[in-house]
Amino acid sequence: MSAVASEIETLAPPAAPSREEMIQANVDPDTGLATDYLNHFNEMIMLLELLGDMPELVDDVLDWAPLSYRAHFERSALSGRHVAIAAYEAADPRIRAAFDAAIADLNGWLSAAQGRLRDAPADAVPRLAPGFAAETRPLLARADAVIHGDLSRA
Numbered sequence: 178m179s180a181v182a183s184e185i186e187t188l189a190p191p192a193a194p195s196r197e198e199m200i201q202a203n204v205d206p207d208t209g210l211a212t213d214y215l216n217h218f219n220e221m222i223m224l225l226e227l228l229g230d231m232p233e234l235v236d237d238v239l240d241w242a243p244l245s246y247r248a249h250f251e252r253s254a255l256s257g258r259h260v261a262i263a264a265y266e267a268a269d270p271r272i273r274a275a276f277d278a279a280i281a282d283l284n285g286w287l288s289a290a291q292g293r294l295r296d297a298p299a300d301a302v303p304r305l306a307p308g309f310a311a312e313t314r315p316l317l318a319r320a321d322a323v324i325h326g327d328l329s330r331a
Contacts, residue, residue, distance in 0.1 A: 193267030194260045202257025202264075209268035210276055210324040211261045214249050218283055218317050225290070225310035229303045238306065239291055243284040272323065275331035279320040286316055 199206040203213060224238045246265050250258040265273070290309040294302055322330045 192263075194264050198257075198260050199264050202255070202260035204257065204261050204264045205324055205326065207326050208272050208276075208324055209264035210272070211250075211257075211264070212321060212324050213253070213255060213261065214246050215317060215321060215324070217244050217249050218287070218313070218320075221287055222310045222313050222317065225306045225313070228294075228306035232299070232303050235294065235299075235302055239295055241287070241291070243287070246280070272326075272328070275328050276320065276323045279316070279323055279331060283313070283316045283320060286313060 193209065194202070194204070196206040199209065202211070204211045221238070221241050224234055224241065228234050228238055244252070247262055250261045253261075255261070268276075290313070294305060294309070297305055319330045322328075
């Protein structure tokens with residue numbers, strides 16, 4: 178292989194995983210997206226719900242931080258994490274844009290909720306948090322819909 182051919186090969190985007198590889202890695206083969214990423218947001222919803230009864234979890238809620246799709250899977254112990262990353266990077270730009278927009282909305286909302294909890298009097302936090310969890314669910318459902326190919330809610 179010539180030096181030029183080698184350089185071109187290095188610059189080429191990674192090949193999309195095969196349909197079988199995606200299925201094996203729990204990646205939707207039609208969108209190239211994996212629901213496992215949403216576990217990061219489900220964790221925050223769970224913490225917000227628990228905060229109503231366990232105010233001592235407030236620091237966990239306030240310390241939660243967004244993770245990019247790539248960062249989530251890079252930290253993951255899942256055997257298919259590399260497939261999930263490659264499939265995301267090779268996903269149809271229209272699907273990926275809809276997904277990224279849904280995730281940006283989720284992150285924005287959760288950041289705002291954290292700010293409101295941070296600024297709230299301590300006795301108000303247990304009352305506010307479950308409502309924030311409930312308001313997060315439709316945003317999460319929108320991201321989940323995109324993962325499964327429904328762009329009508331994007």
